[in-house]
Amino acid sequence: MSITREAKAQVIQDFGKSPNDTGSAEVQIAVLSKRIETLTEHLRANKKDHAGRRGLLTMVSRRRRLLNYLKKNSEPVYRTMLERLGIRK
16 A cells, blocks of 8 residues: 555655655655555455565565665664664664
């Protein structure tokens, strides 16, 4: 499932360095987290949606790779992202 344009704009505003910052790792991680939350709710209601489950696993993997990149390049930013998004590691 996708997120609305307004929700995505709000996430970009909260995590971006500028209003047009959509490519930084922080913003990408935050947008993926929002999409993962939405898709998780969908899959709780639709247990047989195997294609959706595969998409969820793909998004989780992409977010994990971005988090690894962030940890390697900026440990304090990585820690704050985990804390702000409520991701356990």
